[in-house]
Amino acid sequence: MKTPETKPPPSLAPTAPARRSGLSARVAEELRRAILSGVVPIGGKLPSEAALTASHGVSRTVVREAIAELRADGLVEPRQGAGVFVTAIAAGPPQPFQSVDPMRLSSAIELLELRYAVEIEAAGLAALRRSPAQDEAIFEHCAVIERLMREGASTVEADFALHLTIADATNNMRFREFLEMLGEKAIPRRAVQRSESGEETPSDYLRQIQAEHRAIADAISRQEDEAAREAMRIHLKGGQMRYRKLLRKALDPTYQTSC
Amino acid sequence: MKTPETKPPPSLAPTAPARRSGLSARVAEELRRAILSGVVPIGGKLPSEAALTASHGVSRTVVREAIAELRADGLVEPRQGAGVFVTAIAAGPPQPFQSVDPMRLSSAIELLELRYAVEIEAAGLAALRRSPAQDEAIFEHCAVIERLMREGASTVEADFALHLTIADATNNMRFREFLEMLGEKAIPRRAVQRSESGEETPSDYLRQIQAEHRAIADAISRQEDEAAREAMRIHLKGGQMRYRKLLRKALDPTYQTSC
DNA sequence: ATGATGCAGTTGTCAGACAAGCTGTCAAGC
DNA sequence: GCTTGACAGCTTGTCTGACAACTGCATCAT
Numbered sequence: 381m382k383t384p385e386t387k388p389p390p391s392l393a394p395t396a397p398a399r400r401s402g403l404s405a406r407v408a409e410e411l412r413r414a415i416l417s418g419v420v421p422i423g424g425k426l427p428s429e430a431a432l433t434a435s436h437g438v439s440r441t442v443v444r445e446a447i448a449e450l451r452a453d454g455l456v457e458p459r460q461g462a463g464v465f466v467t468a469i470a471a472g473p474p475q476p477f478q479s480v481d482p483m484r485l486s487s488a489i490e491l492l493e494l495r496y497a498v499e500i501e502a503a504g505l506a507a508l509r510r511s512p513a514q515d516e517a518i519f520e521h522c523a524v525i526e527r528l529m530r531e532g533a534s535t536v537e538a539d540f541a542l543h544l545t546i547a548d549a550t551n552n553m554r555f556r557e558f559l560e561m562l563g564e565k566a567i568p569r570r571a572v573q574r575s576e577s578g579e580e581t582p583s584d585y586l587r588q589i590q591a592e593h594r595a596i597a598d599a600i601s602r603q604e605d606e607a608a609r610e611a612m613r614i615h616l617k618g619g620q621m622r623y624r625k626l627l628r629k630a631l632d633p634t635y636q637t638s639c
Numbered sequence: 640m641k642t643p644e645t646k647p648p649p650s651l652a653p654t655a656p657a658r659r660s661g662l663s664a665r666v667a668e669e670l671r672r673a674i675l676s677g678v679v680p681i682g683g684k685l686p687s688e689a690a691l692t693a694s695h696g697v698s699r700t701v702v703r704e705a706i707a708e709l710r711a712d713g714l715v716e717p718r719q720g721a722g723v724f725v726t727a728i729a730a731g732p733p734q735p736f737q738s739v740d741p742m743r744l745s746s747a748i749e750l751l752e753l754r755y756a757v758e759i760e761a762a763g764l765a766a767l768r769r770s771p772a773q774d775e776a777i778f779e780h781c782a783v784i785e786r787l788m789r790e791g792a793s794t795v796e797a798d799f800a801l802h803l804t805i806a807d808a809t810n811n812m813r814f815r816e817f818l819e820m821l822g823e824k825a826i827p828r829r830a831v832q833r834s835e836s837g838e839e840t841p842s843d844y845l846r847q848i849q850a851e852h853r854a855i856a857d858a859i860s861r862q863e864d865e866a867a868r869e870a871m872r873i874h875l876k877g878g879q880m881r882y883r884k885l886l887r888k889a890l891d892p893t894y895q896t897s898c
Numbered sequence: 899a900t901g902a903t904g905c906a907g908t909t910g911t912c913a914g915a916c917a918a919g920c921t922g923t924c925a926a927g928c
Numbered sequence: 929g930c931t932t933g934a935c936a937g938c939t940t941g942t943c944t945g946a947c948a949a950c951t952g953c954a955t956c957a958t
């Protein structure tokens with residue numbers, strides 16, 4: 381089996397790309413798909429190892445390792461002498477907030493409201509607890525966003541990084557944990573990026589965003605929690621309005637002409 | 640892949656006891672334990688297959704199948720030629736907010752802060768969006784809590800139900816979803832119930848709680864979002880103080896005498 | 899000091915063999 | 929006719945040996 385020629389780093393980094401292209405992983409995935417798609421019903425039996433070996437053109441070892449993976453997933457239960465049976469157990473615990481349809485406006489807005497609840501409070505706590513270094517980092521992120529805006533580049537990631545820095549400044553890791561869990565679901569990147577790269581950013585819009593960011597950073601710097609919360613609320617409300625507009629236009633190109 | 644054999648055995652029931660006593664399952668469990676207990680650090684390498692074969696007294700096939708299970712768990716990443724490395728990924732998809740130690744005060748408080756962020760905003764949205772029926776339900780829950788308090792019974796569940804009703808009144812299911820996900824982790828029931836059942840509830844404390852609940856319910860009823868948020872903030876801040884006291888006493892029975 | 903090469907050790911896959919267990923069929927007994 | 933036991937065929941579980949592909953490190957040449 382050939383792998384790509386690129387040499388991996390000598391030490392494993394947490395962000396090292398996963399390499400799951402082995403045969404057993406592939407067979408496991410195919411079987412997993414067959415099970416989850418209902419081709420094999422719950423309680424039903426997979427083909428025998430010998431049959432899978434033949435039909436997938438791999439050795440029995442590969443088939444067995446694939447089945448071992450499915451066993452760990454809780455998808456199958458092998459019974460010696462009898463066969464490998466699909467169990468009634470669903471794959472893993474339910475992921476939170478899964479039922480998000482990025483193309484449904486209300487779905488995304490609902491998640492945004494939840495996220496904003498956390499971010500408003502985070503701003504208040506950040507004002508009370510931030511360290512000087514965290515204070516500085518917040519301003520730095522504001523500057524990065526402003527630069528990206530002037531260049532007409534996408535600010536989605538930089539904006540998110542600012543919010544994460546504010547969450548860090550609460551010195552309660554649960555806030556970052558929450559935002560990381562939720563962040564990618566709350567803003568469908570495709571829609572936003574398409575709109576952002578496709579049009580000129582008005583300079584009054586730039587100034588508005590800058591002013592809002594500055595108001596938040598200043599309130600946090602002054603350690604005024606109420607002002608920080610209010611500044612964040614204004615920013616997010618404005619962002620929500622902007623986001624609604626973006627989404628409406630992305631979903632319905634004729635929307636603006638009808639306004 | 641051929642048509643799978645779908646003839647179920649007559650003896651398979653969803654509640655059939657699992658038979659997982661195979662060697663590979665055993666080795667997988669031992670390795671899993673070693674990894675989760677930190678014997679092998681994250682980023683560290685498991686012993687080679689040959690070494691595991693020797694140390695566990697099993698064939699290499701068994702070791703490989705065990706490793707396949709761990710791979711499915713996301714605990715390890717085998718790298719051909721290099722070894723099997725413990726990944727930074729926790730078992731399965733990350734469960735949110737898992738690292739909660741109920742006996743560590745700061746751990747619970749951190750989660751409470753996150754929860755309170757959501758609840759404060761929920762109160763504001765509930766004021767804007769509640770239906771008359773939801774309005775009534777909130778008052779009813781207040782009455783239930785008051786009754787339970789007068790009887791000296793535990794109000795933990797009734798209190799949580801009130802907060803869920805407020806979340807429902809936002810008419811954004813994400814708020815309830817969040818609270819349900821987080822609710823049981825945020826208040827360690829053992830500690831709170833022990834303290835609650837063990838002492839007399841002062842009547843001024845009762846009145847304070849009642850007043851706070853009423854202020855929230857009234858603001859929501861009047862559809863004043865800012866007042867609702869502020870009332871909820873006061874209630875939760877007071878509750879946080881009370882909770883800190885409870886926890887400190889539960890952890891250190893001599894705490895009150897030293898105050 | 900740097901780059902290339904070789905080698906020992908590692909994982910990935912294949913094949914064959916035997917053990918343990920399950921299922922279905924058939925015959926014997928009641 | 930129904931139940932029970934025996935048996936054959938098939939299945940999974942484990943072991944063993946072999947080779948391919950890959951990695952990491954030591955050594956050597958420039």
